[in-house]
Amino acid sequence: MAAPKKSAAKEPTAETGNGSIAEFTKEQELKALRDMLLIRRFEEKAGQLYGMGAIGGFCHLYIGQEAVVVGMQMALKKGDEVITGYRDHGHMLACGMDPKGVMAELTGRRGGYSKGKGGSMHMFSRAENFYGGHGIVGAQVSLGTGLAFANRYRGNDFVSLTYFGDGAANQGQVYESFNMAELWKLPVVYVIENNRYAMGTAVTRASAQQDFSKRGVSFNIPGEQVDGMDVRAVKAAGDKAIAWCRAGKGPYILEMQTYRYRGHSMSDPAKYRTREEVEKVRHDSDPIEQVRNRLLAAKITEEDLKKIDAEVREIVNAAADFAQHDAEPDPSELYTDVYRH
Amino acid sequence: MPIQVLMPALSPTMEKGNLAKWLKKEGEPIKSGDVIAEIETDKATMEVEATDEGTLGKILIPEGTADVAVNTPIATILADGESAADLAKVPPAPAKQEKPAESAPPVEAKGPAPAPAAPAAPQAVAAPDPEVPAGTEMITQTIREALRDAMAEEMRRDPDVFIMGEEVAEYQGAYKVTQGLLQEFGDRRVIDTPITEHGFAGVGVGAAMTGLKPIVEFMTFNFAMQAIDQIINSAAKTLYMSGGQMGCAIVFRGPNGAAARVAAQHSQDYSAWYSQIPGLKVIAPYSAADYKGLLKAAIRDPNPVIFLENEMLYGHTGEVPKLNDFIVPIGKARIARPGSHVTLVSWSMGMSYALKAADELAKEGIEAEVIDLRTIRPMDSETIIASVKKTGRAVTVEEGWQQSGVGAEVAARIMEHAFDYLDAPVLRVSGKDVPMPYAANLEKLALPSVAEVVQAVKAVCYR
Numbered sequence: 001m002a003a004p005k006k007s008a009a010k011e012p013t014a015e016t017g018n019g020s021i022a023e024f025t026k027e028q029e030l031k032a033l034r035d036m037l038l039i040r041r042f043e044e045k046a047g048q049l050y051g052m053g054a055i056g057g058f059c060h061l062y063i064g065q066e067a068v069v070v071g072m073q074m075a076l077k078k079g080d081e082v083i084t085g086y087r088d089h090g091h092m093l094a095c096g097m098d099p100k101g102v103m104a105e106l107t108g109r110r111g112g113y114s115k116g117k118g119g120s121m122h123m124f125s126r127a128e129n130f131y132g133g134h135g136i137v138g139a140q141v142s143l144g145t146g147l148a149f150a151n152r153y154r155g156n157d158f159v160s161l162t163y164f165g166d167g168a169a170n171q172g173q174v175y176e177s178f179n180m181a182e183l184w185k186l187p188v189v190y191v192i193e194n195n196r197y198a199m200g201t202a203v204t205r206a207s208a209q210q211d212f213s214k215r216g217v218s219f220n221i222p223g224e225q226v227d228g229m230d231v232r233a234v235k236a237a238g239d240k241a242i243a244w245c246r247a248g249k250g251p252y253i254l255e256m257q258t259y260r261y262r263g264h265s266m267s268d269p270a271k272y273r274t275r276e277e278v279e280k281v282r283h284d285s286d287p288i289e290q291v292r293n294r295l296l297a298a299k300i301t302e303e304d305l306k307k308i309d310a311e312v313r314e315i316v317n318a319a320a321d322f323a324q325h326d327a328e329p330d331p332s333e334l335y336t337d338v339y340r341h
Numbered sequence: 342m343p344i345q346v347l348m349p350a351l352s353p354t355m356e357k358g359n360l361a362k363w364l365k366k367e368g369e370p371i372k373s374g375d376v377i378a379e380i381e382t383d384k385a386t387m388e389v390e391a392t393d394e395g396t397l398g399k400i401l402i403p404e405g406t407a408d409v410a411v412n413t414p415i416a417t418i419l420a421d422g423e424s425a426a427d428l429a430k431v432p433p434a435p436a437k438q439e440k441p442a443e444s445a446p447p448v449e450a451k452g453p454a455p456a457p458a459a460p461a462a463p464q465a466v467a468a469p470d471p472e473v474p475a476g477t478e479m480i481t482q483t484i485r486e487a488l489r490d491a492m493a494e495e496m497r498r499d500p501d502v503f504i505m506g507e508e509v510a511e512y513q514g515a516y517k518v519t520q521g522l523l524q525e526f527g528d529r530r531v532i533d534t535p536i537t538e539h540g541f542a543g544v545g546v547g548a549a550m551t552g553l554k555p556i557v558e559f560m561t562f563n564f565a566m567q568a569i570d571q572i573i574n575s576a577a578k579t580l581y582m583s584g585g586q587m588g589c590a591i592v593f594r595g596p597n598g599a600a601a602r603v604a605a606q607h608s609q610d611y612s613a614w615y616s617q618i619p620g621l622k623v624i625a626p627y628s629a630a631d632y633k634g635l636l637k638a639a640i641r642d643p644n645p646v647i648f649l650e651n652e653m654l655y656g657h658t659g660e661v662p663k664l665n666d667f668i669v670p671i672g673k674a675r676i677a678r679p680g681s682h683v684t685l686v687s688w689s690m691g692m693s694y695a696l697k698a699a700d701e702l703a704k705e706g707i708e709a710e711v712i713d714l715r716t717i718r719p720m721d722s723e724t725i726i727a728s729v730k731k732t733g734r735a736v737t738v739e740e741g742w743q744q745s746g747v748g749a750e751v752a753a754r755i756m757e758h759a760f761d762y763l764d765a766p767v768l769r770v771s772g773k774d775v776p777m778p779y780a781a782n783l784e785k786l787a788l789p790s791v792a793e794v795v796q797a798v799k800a801v802c803y804r
Contacts, residue, residue: 081551115584122582128708131550131587142540143575146547153503153553173571176540182537203403337585338619340643 021227022236026298031293032074032231034308036066039090040288041309041316043262046089046106049114050266054324055106057134059120062090064261067287068193069094071234072161075242079156083131083144084163086121087193087260089137090161095128099315103323111322116329117337138171140164141190145177148188148251159245160188167198169212178251182219185326187245189238190216190253193228199264200272212255228256229285259285343427344393346416348409351380351387353601358382360415371418378404379414383656384517395420398428410499412575427753472634472669473710479660487629488518488594488650491636492556494666496526499554502640505532505541506558506595516562516596516655542568542593546575549591549645556640559595562611562649569614576645577620592639594648597625598740599689601653605776610741612688615647616717616750622671623717625649627692629659631715634669642671643761649717651690674721676728680708682726683798686736686751688714688769691789694770695738696792707802717747726758727750733764734801738794743771765801769773770794 024032043061050059062069065087073094084091092102097113105112107121112323113123121135131147134140144162151158168174169192181188196203203210206324213223222244226237236255241252259281263270270278292305348358352520365371365734376388377397387690402409409415417428429745480798482490495503503526508515523531538549538559545555559565565572572593580588599608615624626632630763632650639646661667677692678699687695692713699709710728714721728733735755746770755767771789 001480050422066499083547112586114582114586117584118582124579124583124587126586131547132579132583134575136570139570139575142543142571143547143550145540145546147551148547149544150548150551150553153548173539173543176535177543178533179537180540180544186634226558275419337581337583340580340588340590 012151014212018328021230021232023240024232028074029291029295029298030308032070033288033295034312035070035073035094036231036288036291037309037312038099038315039066039070039093041312042093042103043089043178044318045316045320047262047266048105049107049320049323055120056108057119058086059106059266060087060264061262062087062260065193065195065258065283066090066230067231068191068228068256068258071231072191072238074235075159075238076159079129079158081129081131081144081147081158081160082163083147084133085137085140085165085168086133086135087165088121088133089340092125092130092133095125095130097130099137099319100322103319104326105322107328108328109323109326110329110333111326115333117333138164138168138173141168141171141174142177145181145186145188146155148181148186149184151187152184157246158187158241161191161192162188163191164214165198166192166194166196166203166207167201169215178216178219178221181251182221185248187248188251189245190251192253192255193258193261194255194256197260197264200268202263202272208255209296213253216251216253221253223253223255225255225257227231228258229287230290231287343398343417343419343423344395345414346377346391346418348411348413348415349380349389350411351382352384353603354656355382355411357408357410360402360404360409361386361499363400363404367397367400369397371395373399377766391418393418395423398425398783410606424573456732473630473662473664478663479501480663481658482629482661483656483658484629484632485516485518485655487633488636489520489522491633492519492640493522494524495640496522496530501552502554502556503530503532504556504558505534505545507534507536509533509558516652518655518781519558538564538567539571542571543575545591546571546589549576549577549589550587554590554640556592556594561607561652562595562597563594563609565595565611572645572647573618577585577618580644581620588643589645590643592646592648594636595650596652596655597649599777601777602781602784608777610739610772612649612717612739612741613746616747620645622646623649624671624715625689625717626715627654627656627689627713630661630667631669631675631713633661634667635671635715638671649689653690664725669715672719672721674715674724677713677714678709678711678712680710680732682708682732683710683736683802684725684732685709685711685736685738685794685798686714686725687711688717690740691738694789694791694794695734697791698798701795702798707798707804709798720750720754722754722758725755729755729759730762733762735767736770736794736797736801737767738770738789740772740788742774743769744774746771751789765803768797768801770797
């Protein structure tokens with residue numbers, strides 16, 4: 001059940017969470033590092049392309065929160081569904097979607113996952129069981145509950161991972177969904193990514209109950225607070241929650257205590273918090289640095305790590321190159337995909 | 342004096358009911374609150390409680406009597422000290438509930454005069470349908486039954502089809518539309534939801550994104566406003582936003598528009614609202630056969646479909662072809678009555694005014710061609726334009742509001758594609774530009790009327 005109450009305003013450290021941190025093998029550490037690095041470098045590149053005008057509209061970067069999706073992805077199995085809101089690039093990369101296709105969607109090109117018609121907030125992959133990419137805050141919670149409903153209807157043992165933020169957690173349909181999920185024992189893990197700010201509003205200014213793991217209490221849904229900056233803690237919590245769902249016991253809530261380094265979107269000057277606050281989290285609990293330090297302590301050399309970084313940069317550069325040179329969608333695409341025939 | 346027990350009105354739309362059972366015998370004592378009889382309405386079997394004390398004097402309507410009009414005396418109760426001999430003193434029953442004097446309707450400076458009376462309950466009349474082969478056996482059934490059969494047939498045919506909504510299972514449907522489905526298909530496929538429109542609409546859309554085919558019933562479309570974000574932003578747009586990867590085969594259905602005396606929040610017509618959204622199909626049938634054939638088509642359609650029903654029509658009967666698989670194509674209007682002088686375009690409940698007006702007009706030598714749109718989106722412009730090219734005049738009839746309404750869209754299409762054929766401007770008969778009032782007289786005035794349609798037709802015919 002819920003972990004002891006902690007102040008949500010407290011910055012996440014390796015000590016928060018329920019303490020059940022799984023030790024990773026060297027292979028797991030390396031995989032986590034690589035996957036998190038891919039997201040970070042990808043997002044840095046996306047920020048750069050946005051600045052150059054190659055990406056338009058809204059663009060919400062995931063930098064700082066990488067351990068959440070990477071840890072959860074290590075806990076699920078092929079066939080499980082993933083759905084999230086508009087800060088979705090990290091989720092897609094973690095699901096195994098091609099960085100070229102994601103980046104080309106950001107630039108609005110025909111090789112993008114939605115042929116350039118969805119953009120940053122609206123991308124999907126049937127093949128990787130990624131159900132979006134939703135731009136309306138909280139809508140994905142009911143939809144993700146519906147994915148779980150479909151699993152139960154079909155009688156399979158797949159689990160829906162439904163991600164949303166501390167901001168969305170105050171939307172009404174979240175609780176309508178909680179009620180149905182527990183009532184019908186639907187296999188859904190609600191992953192609340194508490195990055196401490198709903199756009200510019202701090203959790204303390206928007207949420208009466210700041211322990212989001214308790215948001216399911218009145219529906220009898222168990223919940224836990226997890227150190228979302230430690231990929232091992234995320235994986236351990238994910239294993240437990242997913243096992244609960246797979247066993248037919250109904251939904252589970254994981255509050256991931258995390259932090260976003262960048263603004264809410266590219267156009268956010270982030271005046272609602274101090275530079276020092278951001279720097280402190282980066283310095284004390286960066287999810288990637290944590291893994292790097294452990295690997296270095298385990299006798300992986302700087303050279304090895306640099307090699308991984310170089311490989312990742314190469315993938316990201318290739319994606320950016322593709323995304324800038326791929327053709328725009330054919331004008332005839334304007335009228336396709338409105339209806340299925 | 343003995344007290345009369347009258348046939349009660351047990352729902353906003355109830356005009357008559359069946360006296361299913363007497364639970365008290367003549368001569369039995371009755372206390373206030375005792376259940377004395379069971380009445381079957383068009384929606385449910387209801388218990389009638391006594392509001393007076395005494396002895397059941399005489400049963401006037403025996404059990405098993407069908408179609409007893411509301412306000413018919415069904416029994417008399419004798420007060421203490423009275424005997425059967427007093428029964429003769431009972432005053433004659435009012436044939437109808439006395440109506441308060443109608444105040445003079447407000448007269449608008451311009452526009453058609455208010456109708457003297459609302460149309461009588463319409464019969465869902467329909468001209469022969471080109472989709473039905475000649476010689477096909479027809480069965481008479483209510484629209485409620487036609488809808489139920491459509492769902493049951495599709496659920497038998499496709500295990501991915503299921504229905505969810507408030508009171509669809511154990512209660513057998515708030516309007517009895519899902520009657521028997523739980524018994525046939527079980528609670529895995531006939532699912533009672535909590536009162537949580539936004540949530541269950543989203544759950545339905547999520548399930549549909551995986552390839553299931555939900556039928557989501559809204560108790561009325563008025564409540565679907567809570568869910569309209571999921572309908573429009575999630576259901577209608579996902580196929581496009583995913584570049585064709587992830588569609589959503591889902592039907593949202595339920596009663597739409599004005600019922601009777603349920604006032605502003607429960608009487609809204611959403612035809613125009615949903616018809617604006619690319620990605621949605623919007624269906625609003627009138628005849629029993631169309632209700633069945635189009636609902637089956639909607640369930641099979643790979644797109645999100647808004648299926649607008651009308652509560653006032655649920656109990657009306659019509660001829661439905663007895664075919665194994667009767668499907669009416671989405672997006673095809675039907676000429677419900679051929680004519681040459683003027684084109685009347687309507688759908689759903691509006692058809693009742695249009696068809697009655699056409700009857701009236703025929704007596705005066707004006708032959709109206711009445712088009713039942715059946716599908717609002719995609720709209721069958723072709724049928725409308727072909728008719729207007731023939732008649733040169735058109736009037737639209739809808740219960741919804743005029744501004745940005747479906748009639749406005751029809752008028753615009755006629756102007757764009759048949760301007761040179763028009764002998765008069767297109768006129769729109771519609772619901773008045775006010776929230777629906779509760780008072781019976783005001784409600785009548787707020788809705789369109791046969792007289793308004795007749796007057797509009799005469800205006801475009803310069804008569």
